[in-house]
Amino acid sequence: MADPYQWRESVLSTRSLSYVSNMDAAEAMLRPSTLRKNTLSSITSSYADEDFQDALTQVPSADALPPSVSSSPLFRLPRDLRLQVYSHLLTSPQPIHWPIEHQSHSLTPQLLRTCRPIYEEAARVLYQTNTPTFAHPSDANMFAHALSNRSFACLIPHITLRIRSNDTRLWTGWFNTNAAERSLVRDLPGLRRLTIRYRGPRWQPSLNEKANADLWLKDPKLQEIILSVRKCVAEVRLLLCVRLPEEVIEVITRGVAAQSDRAEEGEERMPHVMFRRWVWLNGCHIRVEPLGKDDDI
Template sequence: MTDPYQWRESVLSTRSLSYVSNMDAADSILRPSTMRKNTLTSISSDYAEEDFHDALTQVPSTDNLPPSVFDSPLFRLPRDLRLHIYSYLLTSSQNIFWPTEHQSHHLAPQLLRTCRPIYEEAAHVLYQTNTPTFAHPSDANIFAHALSNRSFAELIPHITLRIRSNDTRLWTGWFNTNAAERSLVRDLPGLRQLTIRYRGPRWQPSLNEKANADLWLKDPKLQEIILSVRKCVAEVRLLLCVRLPEEMAEEIARGMGQGEEGEEKMPHVMFRRWVWLNGCHIRVEPLGRDDDV
């Protein structure tokens, strides 16, 4: 039997992590939680958020239910309706920071402990419809290896990474390696979309908007991250999280830049919509409260 506390620390961790049991890990995510375009060619301003969550089409069938649930009102419902109920109880519209305790996100993980048939039919929904968020590669690594069922790691289609420029080498080491015990590709083999919140650029008051953006795009650490990660995931979205002047941050928050007035005030495309940068979708976003964590 596998020791549930064997993952006391990530194999090549650069910092100490407390032990995480298999059940603790499963609960933690519930509790907390090719044609290359020109670098500055804009993507449509109404670039829609992709639907990362297709769990309802991938949950295994449970047509042969055990006698213990034959009389259950829940299992008398059509299977599709049951799956919608599971999705409602096990899906959060917010990113789930891991490891962070005491953030329920209005999820109901206790549902999975009700009985084995519900667990087998609903557990997949949890991992396919939520977006784990990590601030260190060791967190992502230990999360993947400490799951109660390792196959769940293959079901996660989308994650968010919060990367500081000073930690670039920590992340690129995880992106570049193919080591079985520690790598993005091996830890999360089902990953299709990746969002990176990159904190590094600084607003230079002496420069205008375009000059600031051009300076950020030349950041060698940013380029290193992009070149490393784009070979691991099919789609990468990278947000440059910058502490912008208050007026500019408010304009972006109000969605300005979509029309002529916004274009006049914010002429540089990165401040208004996604652009294509070396294989990644990229744009500027005002630094948020969570980015200071």
């Protein structure tokens, strides 16, 4: 029998390949399709007829453990303590960039290969506690389809996307589509929070901090991303990654102390509020993230 999973060229980009299941596509063709305005609600109904919840809640009980591990010191511990052990070995405090050949996150995914009971308990920790980071929609699509068990995609609650303004249409195409083989809500149906690092705004020396911030928020490409992604995820945080002049960064780092000093002098020199904390715009939390000379998004 031929392998139903084949590589094919991405419909959104020629940068990389998307992992697509022909078998899943055939099943989708047999099901009646309807046009839906809200992709967030549509993905819930689409996955309702699949046994994702059953697959995600199967945890071996003490009575069901095979003899090979039932006497193991690890499995004599309470399950909460075992989960803490797994978390120590499988959780990184930093976002995990994918794909990348070498990463220094000190994770130990080899733990999942030791035995089936550990795999069934620890896999949930690996996918629920880490934050994958993607620089292209094809990367995120391939990640979801390359998982050994597609139900793991439902476990991932948070991801980070690195978006450049020139790639806006690539990303919004992935956000807006209802395609079964390639869309944000289909690839990662359990997603609850999304962080976007957006690189596009430039500092205008002729404008002050507030005027620069107001200009960036009116960026049509930024607005397009916000409107598209809000249909997919409940909570969105967007970082405007901007290279700022050193004098502006210095003022920001001085924080509240600098603000009080300026107030005594009667000067309004502190940057716009979004340089210091999150602001709310069109359903998204937005803040400026200053970039250094060697920083990238």
